[in-house]
Amino acid sequence: MQQRLVIIGAGFAGMYAALSAARLRDSQDVSPDRLEIALMAPEPTLVVRPRLYEPGPEQLTAPLQPVLDAIGVTFVPGTANAVRPGARLIDYRSPDGAERQLGYDRLVLATGSRLFRPDIPGLAAFGFSVDSLGDAVALDRHLQGLAQRPASKARDTVVVAGGGFTGIEVATEMPARLRAVLGRDARPHVVIVQRGPAIAPDMGAAARPHIEQALRELQVETELDVGVAALDERGVVLSDGRRIDSLTVIWAAGMRAAPLTATIPAERDDLGRLIVDRALRVPGVAGVFATGDAAKVPCDEIGNHALMSCQHATRMGAFAGNNAAADLLGAPGQPYHQETYVTCLDLGEAGAIFTRGWDRKVELLGAEAKQLKHEINTVWIYPPRAERMAALASADPQRVTDL
Numbered sequence: 001m002q003q004r005l006v007i008i009g010a011g012f013a014g015m016y017a018a019l020s021a022a023r024l025r026d027s028q029d030v031s032p033d034r035l036e037i038a039l040m041a042p043e044p045t046l047v048v049r050p051r052l053y054e055p056g057p058e059q060l061t062a063p064l065q066p067v068l069d070a071i072g073v074t075f076v077p078g079t080a081n082a083v084r085p086g087a088r089l090i091d092y093r094s095p096d097g098a099e100r101q102l103g104y105d106r107l108v109l110a111t112g113s114r115l116f117r118p119d120i121p122g123l124a125a126f127g128f129s130v131d132s133l134g135d136a137v138a139l140d141r142h143l144q145g146l147a148q149r150p151a152s153k154a155r156d157t158v159v160v161a162g163g164g165f166t167g168i169e170v171a172t173e174m175p176a177r178l179r180a181v182l183g184r185d186a187r188p189h190v191v192i193v194q195r196g197p198a199i200a201p202d203m204g205a206a207a208r209p210h211i212e213q214a215l216r217e218l219q220v221e222t223e224l225d226v227g228v229a230a231l232d233e234r235g236v237v238l239s240d241g242r243r244i245d246s247l248t249v250i251w252a253a254g255m256r257a258a259p260l261t262a263t264i265p266a267e268r269d270d271l272g273r274l275i276v277d278r279a280l281r282v283p284g285v286a287g288v289f290a291t292g293d294a295a296k297v298p299c300d301e302i303g304n305h306a307l308m309s310c311q312h313a314t315r316m317g318a319f320a321g322n323n324a325a326a327d328l329l330g331a332p333g334q335p336y337h338q339e340t341y342v343t344c345l346d347l348g349e350a351g352a353i354f355t356r357g358w359d360r361k362v363e364l365l366g367a368e369a370k371q372l373k374h375e376i377n378t379v380w381i382y383p384p385r386a387e388r389m390a391a392l393a394s395a396d397p398q399r400v401t402d403l
C-alpha cells in the first residue's frame with residue numbers, strides 16, 4: 001500500500017525536508033510507488049527571502065520544479081487552510097480556487113513566517129516591507145516612482161521601523177537605492193526608528209560599534225527608545241509626538257509564524273511557533289512534524305534555540321524530512337542539533353559584518369565580509385542542481401548548513 005508524506009511550504013525548510021525525505025527513501029531502496037513524497041505550496045518556487053532588501057526583487061526566486069522532478073517529489077499547487085490531524089487531512093485551496101482535501105500519513109509543516117504588523121493607524125495603508133516577494137516588489141516600484149515626484153524632504157526620506165537584522169539591512173541599502181532612482185547628487189535621508197535603547201539588540205556588544213560606524217559612514221540616522229505611533233501618506237508620528245515627513249516608511253519590526261500553525265492543537269511560543277521535540281515532532285499530535293520558522297526547538301545542549309533564520313530553517317528542514325520519512329519506513333530518526341551559529345549582516349555600501357558563535361565574535365568586516373555575504377546570498381542558499389544524485393547528496397541532515 002502506498003503511503004504519503006506531505007510537506008507544506010516550499011521555503012528553505014520545505015525544500016530541504018523534501019530533499020532529505022527523498023534521500024532517505026532512495027537510500028532504503030524504496031520506490032515512490034510505496035512512499036509518495038508531496039510538497040504543497042502556492043508555487044513551485046523558492047523565494048529567496050534573505051535577499052528581498054535588494055533592488056530588482058522580481059529576480060530573487062529560484063525554480064523548484066526541476067529539482068523536485070529529479071528526486072521524484074510530487075508538487076501539489078495550493079494553499080493550506082487547515083490541518084485536521086484526527087482525520088490526517090489537509091484542507092487546501094488550489095490555484096483554480098477549488099477547495100480540496102489531501103490525506104497524509106506523515107506531515108511536515110514548513111510554512112515559515114511572516115512580518116508581524118501591529119494595529120498601528122496607517123500601517124496597513126501606508127507601510128512598506130521587504131517580507132514577501134509581493135511586498136518587496138511593491139517597495140521597489142514605489143522607490144522607482146519617486147523619480148516622478150516633486151523634490152521634497154519627504155521624497156528623499158526613508159523611515160525604517162525596527163533596528164534589528166532586517167531593519168539594518170534594508171536601511172543601509174537605501175542610500176544607494178535612492179541615489180540610483182533620484183540621481184547621484186540626491187541627498188537621501190534614512191532614519192531607523194528603534195523602540196529599544198540600542199541598535200541591533202541581538203548582534204551583541206562586540207558587533208555593535210562596527211554597525212554604528214557603518215551607519216555613520218552612510219549617514220543613516222537612528223532614533224532610539226521611541227516607536228512609530230501612526231503613519232499617513234506624508235510620514236510618521238513617533239511615540240514621543242515628533243513627526244518625520246517621509247513618503248517611504250518600511251516596517252521591519254518582528255516576525256510571527258505563518259497562521260497555519262494555529263490550526264494544530266499543540267503548544268506554541270509567543271511567536272506562534274509550534275514547540276517540537278528534537279525529532280521535530282509535534283508532541284501529542286500523531287504524524288505531524290514542524291520545522292523552519294514554524295517550529296521552536298533547542299539546537300544544542302546549552303540552552304540555545306533555533307532562530308527564525310535561513311541557516312536554521314535549512315538544517316531543521318533536512319532533519320524533519322528525514323525523520324518523517326524514517327517514521328514511515330521503520331528507520332531510526334536523527335535528533336536535530338546545530339551547534340554552530342554565524343551571522344552575516346549586510347551593511348550596504350559600508351560592507352558587511354560576519355560573526356561566529358552565540359556570543360557573536362566578530363570575524364570579518366568590510367569588503368571581506370561583503371564578499372562572503374555575496375557568496376551566501378547568491379550560492380549557498382539556492383536550491384541544489386537539478387541532478388538526482390547531487391541533489392540527494394546535498395540533503396544529508398548532518399551536513400546541511402554545518403558552518
Ligand SMILES: Cc1cc2nc3c(=O)[nH]c(=O)nc-3n(C[C@H](O)[C@H](O)[C@H](O)COP(=O)(O)OP(=O)(O)OC[C@H]3O[C@@H](n4cnc5c(N)ncnc54)[C@H](O)[C@@H]3O)c2cc1C
Nearest residue numbers: 009010011012013049050080112292293308309310311313
Ligand atoms: C529581508 C529578510 C532578510 C533576511 N535575512 C536573513 C539572513 O541574512 N540570514 C538568515 O539566516 N535569515 C534571514 N532571513 C530569514 C529567513 O528568510 C527565514 O528565516 C527563512 O525564509 C525561513 O525559512 P522557512 O522555509 O521556514 O520559511 P519561508 O522561507 O517563509 O517559506 C515558507 C513557505 O511556506 C509557504 N506557505 C506558507 N503558508 C502556506 C500555506 N498555508 N499553504 C501552503 N504553503 C504555505 C510559503 O509560500 C513558502 O513557500 C531574512 C528574512 C527577510 C524577510
